[in-house]
Amino acid sequence: MNHDTTETLNRTPSARRIAREISDYRMIASHIRNGRAVSERLRDEPVESLHALTSQLKQRIRIQENDDAGVSATRDVLSNAIGVVDEAIHRALSIELFDVQWHAGIVMSLGGIAEMQTGEGKTLAGVLPTYVNALRGKGVHVATPNAYLARRDYEQLKPVFDFCGITTAVVEDEFDEADANTAYACDVTYGSAHTFGFDFLKDQLVMRQSASQPMGERFLNNVRGTRIQQTRQRGLASAIVDEADDLLLDDAVSPLILSGSPSGEAADAALHRMAFAFIDELSESVHFVLSSGNRIELTDDGFKTVYEHTDASTHPRLLRPWHEYVCAALRAAYRYRRDVHYVLRDDEIQLIDGSTGRVFADRTWSGGLHQAVQAREGLEITNESVALGRITKQRFFRSYRYLTGMTGTADQCQRELEQVYGTPVAKIALRNPSKREVFPPRFAMNQDDKYEAVVNEAFCIAETGRPVLIGTLSVSESHAIADLLREYGRPFDLLNGVQDADEAAVVSAAGRGGAITVATNLAGRGTDIKLDELARASGGLHVIVTQMHSLARVDRQLIGRAARCGDPGSCRFFVAADDPLLLQHAPWISRHLLRRDLDGDLGRRDDTNNPGDHRLITQIETVQRRIQREATSRRLQTLQNDSREQQLLSRSAIRPNACWAM
Numbered sequence: 001m002n003h004d005t006t007e008t009l010n011r012t013p014s015a016r017r018i019a020r021e022i023s024d025y026r027m028i029a030s031h032i033r034n035g036r037a038v039s040e041r042l043r044d045e046p047v048e049s050l051h052a053l054t055s056q057l058k059q060r061i062r063i064q065e066n067d068d069a070g071v072s073a074t075r076d077v078l079s080n081a082i083g084v085v086d087e088a089i090h091r092a093l094s095i096e097l098f099d100v101q102w103h104a105g106i107v108m109s110l111g112g113i114a115e116m117q118t119g120e121g122k123t124l125a126g127v128l129p130t131y132v133n134a135l136r137g138k139g140v141h142v143a144t145p146n147a148y149l150a151r152r153d154y155e156q157l158k159p160v161f162d163f164c165g166i167t168t169a170v171v172e173d174e175f176d177e178a179d180a181n182t183a184y185a186c187d188v189t190y191g192s193a194h195t196f197g198f199d200f201l202k203d204q205l206v207m208r209q210s211a212s213q214p215m216g217e218r219f220l221n222n223v224r225g226t227r228i229q230q231t232r233q234r235g236l237a238s239a240i241v242d243e244a245d246d247l248l249l250d251d252a253v254s255p256l257i258l259s260g261s262p263s264g265e266a267a268d269a270a271l272h273r274m275a276f277a278f279i280d281e282l283s284e285s286v287h288f289v290l291s292s293g294n295r296i297e298l299t300d301d302g303f304k305t306v307y308e309h310t311d312a313s314t315h316p317r318l319l320r321p322w323h324e325y326v327c328a329a330l331r332a333a334y335r336y337r338r339d340v341h342y343v344l345r346d347d348e349i350q351l352i353d354g355s356t357g358r359v360f361a362d363r364t365w366s367g368g369l370h371q372a373v374q375a376r377e378g379l380e381i382t383n384e385s386v387a388l389g390r391i392t393k394q395r396f397f398r399s400y401r402y403l404t405g406m407t408g409t410a411d412q413c414q415r416e417l418e419q420v421y422g423t424p425v426a427k428i429a430l431r432n433p434s435k436r437e438v439f440p441p442r443f444a445m446n447q448d449d450k451y452e453a454v455v456n457e458a459f460c461i462a463e464t465g466r467p468v469l470i471g472t473l474s475v476s477e478s479h480a481i482a483d484l485l486r487e488y489g490r491p492f493d494l495l496n497g498v499q500d501a502d503e504a505a506v507v508s509a510a511g512r513g514g515a516i517t518v519a520t521n522l523a524g525r526g527t528d529i530k531l532d533e534l535a536r537a538s539g540g541l542h543v544i545v546t547q548m549h550s551l552a553r554v555d556r557q558l559i560g561r562a563a564r565c566g567d568p569g570s571c572r573f574f575v576a577a578d579d580p581l582l583l584q585h586a587p588w589i590s591r592h593l594l595r596r597d598l599d600g601d602l603g604r605r606d607d608t609n610n611p612g613d614h615r616l617i618t619q620i621e622t623v624q625r626r627i628q629r630e631a632t633s634r635r636l637q638t639l640q641n642d643s644r645e646q647q648l649l650s651r652s653a654i655r656p657n658a659c660w661a662m
């Protein structure tokens with residue numbers, strides 16, 4: 001797939017062809033019918049027959065495949081592939097896939113993205129495209145948002161692929177070169193997008209180092225038998241991306257940076273400490289202003305003060321102009337909060353990913369911000385990382401020859417997925433209407449009142465035998481609610497990436513009748529909370545959303561933990577006048593809520609539908625849509641900058657992706 005900037009803005013011929021194919025319902029239905037017939041024939045055959053059919057299909061797809069015939073080659077083997085996969089799932093899991101799951105699987109096998117509602121069974125729908133891509137013999141990377149989901153899917157699906165005669169493995173960040181190499185040698189490799197991206201960067205580094213070795217040295221190394229570092233991956237052939245909206249859009253512009261930093265205290269540590277002490281002399285609006293996107297700008301007065309009242313500006317250890325140290329200290333003081341943006345663990349700053357709630361031990365902020373936060377926390381100030389390699393996830397995923405994916409929440413971003421990745425989206429119908437009840441929203445004047453109301457609701461619902469998931473937006477919010485629950489002496493589980501609880505164990509306990517689980521977004525995507533009998537009979541999982549996210553899709557993923565795959569369930573949104581989303585993006589709604597409180601209206605706790613409440617939620621959703629549009633245009637801008645940079649690199653001698661050209 002050849003992408004350039006102009007292509008990203010227009011539908012490519014290949015995207016047009018895929019769009020046509022994935023909307024051909026008659027063809028899709030006939031594949032499902034034929035596939036089931038093949039599966040019937042295989043039912044009493046020994047497992048060797050499934051393996052033999054897989055080998056035949058591998059041969060066929062390789063013979064037919066050339067640059068132009070990728071999709072039609074797929075189409076040719078699809079019915080047989082469905083037969084093998086159907087039979088393998090039947091033997092390994094004693095489950096029959098529903099038509100909607102085959103539909104999603106075929107869409108992905110043809111190169112599209114399947115939008116299938118949360119809880120409709122995407123994990124199993126993804127087996128078919130994984131199998132079809134594995135037939136190409138160049139390896140398939142199944143990318144998930146985190147390591148927990150990668151391992152879970154690998155463990156669940158390995159027996160299925162064993163029946164198919166397809167080798168599988170999981171790769172993790174901690175793997176050394178040899179283990180990673182073994183995992184990538186399999187037909188299918190499960191891993192987080194993060195691991196795949198970093199392994200790619202590590203390989204780039206190995207190849208650069210080997211290319212820069214003089215030929216004589218390489219020859220001598222060969223003669224002496226000196227071990228030369230190997231690459232981990234076999235190339236970027238096929239990727240199946242789970243939670244595609246998250247990985248391909250929301251998280252796509254944050255660059256993956258492979259970095260190293262010399263150990264010990266930074267040479268300019270004293271300057272960071274001086275800057276942090278100095279900001280006490282500055283006041284907001286006079287010396288600096290807080291602007292959007294976590295930025296802070298010095299006013300003219302501020303700039304003068306920064307340089308007038310200190311001799312730090314001529315310090316011999318300065319790595320950047322003195323005012324940049326001051327700005328970093330201001331950002332650390334005013335914009336970055338412990339347990340919201342980062343946690344402190346073993347005297348180290350560890351970053352929290354805003355949309356997934358995960359804590360990343362190996363990520364650091366750049367431009368001196370990390371050191372400024374260390375100064376603020378009174379920690380040792382470490383050296384800044386030096387970037388050894390860097391790529392945006394957007395560029396990384398665009399480098400795969402075959403890319404496809406699935407998500408429960410692609411609305412409002414179909415166009416972007418198609419334009420940027422050449423992957424049209426097909427919406428898969430619901431198997432049965434959802435049983436999820438959306439309770440009327442609750443409003444509060446401030447966070448304390450809201451947490452009280454949240455905890456009350458959790459008690460009342462858990463008492464009826466239903467499990468409750470309280471979804472919070474930050475670690476600090478999860479702690480605040482946990483403290484309140486402790487005060488009332490109510491047992492609960494906490495999942496926020498900071499405590500050491502085993503994620504899988506907490507998720508599997510969250511569906512027990514009467515259980516209360518407090519979680520950050522860690523539990524908001526991909527997690528499958530299985531209900532026990534009491535929980536199902538009592539009405540299923542109830543999800544409490546403690547505050548609306550700036551992206552509506554994140555909210556929908558969270559409420560998607562309830563009422564999955566035909567189960568009952570419900571959810572409710574809580575909104576407080578001082579929620580960050582309202583304060584930053586819709587202060588008029590905050591003011592409106594405060595006015596309503598004066599009328600004593602906000603404390604109302606009945607469940608009748610109030611049109612005014614729904615109007616407010618609709619207004620917040622409009623704000624979310626605006627934020628989404630702004631994020632889209634930022635991403636397209638990054639893409640254009642990235643493409644420009646790539647063009648410049650390709651004109652020079654440096655071609656970072658050249659080794660992967662296929």
Ligand SMILES: Nc1ncnc2c1ncn2[C@@H]1O[C@H](COP(=O)(O)OP(=O)(O)OP(=O)(O)O)[C@@H](O)[C@H]1O
Binds near residue numbers: 097120
């Ligand atoms: N064909 C099937 N028959 C019976 N149960 C199924 C079938 N397919 C999926 N399930 C069950 O439905 C539940 C939801 O499946 P899964 O977690 O794959 O949903 P999902 O679409 O990936 O959800 P999310 O969008 O939240 O990630 C799981 O418990 C799974 O075992």
